[in-house]
Amino acid sequence: MSILLATAVHGQIVGAFGTTDSASCTDTTTSNSSVVITADPETGYLVSAGTISAITVVAVSTAVFGVKEYAGSTVQSDDTSRGTLLKDIWEVCTFRPFADLVGLGMLSAFGIVLQEWSAALAVQYGYGLEDQLENLLLAFLGCTVVSIPISALLMTRFGKKAIYAGFTLLGASAAVSAMYISSRLDVLFIVLCLVGFGFSAPIFIPWTMLTDVADDFKIQKGKRRDMLFQTLFQALNSTAMLLASVTSLVTLE
Structure with a gap:
């Protein structure tokens, strides 16, 4: 939902700064029309970036100042093992179910982000629908x-x-x-909606499997490392998304 809202905000702001006005001119001998370009996409992107940054600051401030953090937990646990951080990371990363899940999650994230970039480039350069780019991406994410x-x-x-x-x-x-x-815009709209609909499972299902892997680790090893599982999974997924973005940029060049 947050990505969808960010796309909507970004699209509306950039669209507001990227308008094209047409004007007609007619005299007794000729009739023609001229186009007055009022687009200023650079300013639109700057305003969009500033707006989203301000929203991010508000969200982080709410989490920092509005949530009280407790140093300890009142829940009793039989996990008394406390290894070093590097040892715990190595133990989690070499746990076979987690390694398989991370591979699945990274490949899914890489493919989805690469598809988003490809869809944006196809709409903008392949189909010549640059003015509909934000709307089509919004439909893509909305279906997801x-x-x-x-x-x-x-x-x-x-x-x-x-x-x-x-x-x-x-x-x-x-x-x-x-x-x-x-x-055709209507056909492309339907296709992108189907793409977004189909790529929801690769995003959602690996996260649901993470708790199963953490429970399996507790059964086999006798200790819980839920925070490490969540942190490493998120970090590696973000790495896959970054690699997909870099791949798209290199291919475009």
Whole structure:
């Protein structure tokens, strides 16, 4: 939801600074029209960045000053083992279920971010729909958000693996079909919605598996490292997203 709202805010601000006004001129001999360009995308991007930064500062300030942190926990635990940080990180990273899950999560994050970049470039340069870029990306992310509770509901009946495979196949098929469609806005809109719908499971399902891995670690090792599992998974997923963004930029160059 936060990514969806950020995209909406960014699109509205950039769109407000990127308008094109047309004016017609007619005399007794000729009739023509001139276009007055009032676009200022650089200012739009700066205003958008400043707005989102201000929202981020407010959110962080709320967390820092509005949440009281307790130094200890009143919950009794039988985990008395306290190793060094590096040893704990190594133990978590070499835990086979976590390694498999991280590989799945990183590949999913890499593919999804790369697809988002590819969709943006295709809309802007391949289909010539630059003025509709923010709206199409908003539809893409909106379908992703809407489909997450749908995939969660289906998981209770068909299981995580089947839903993960089915949604990923849907997203990949729609992404490939985007290379063979016309430049019609309505067709592209439907295809991008299907891509967003299909790529919700690769985002959502690995997170649901993380608690299972942490519980399995507790059973096998006799100790809990939930914070490390969450931190490492998030850090490695962010690394995969960064690599996807760099790959897109290098390819564009």
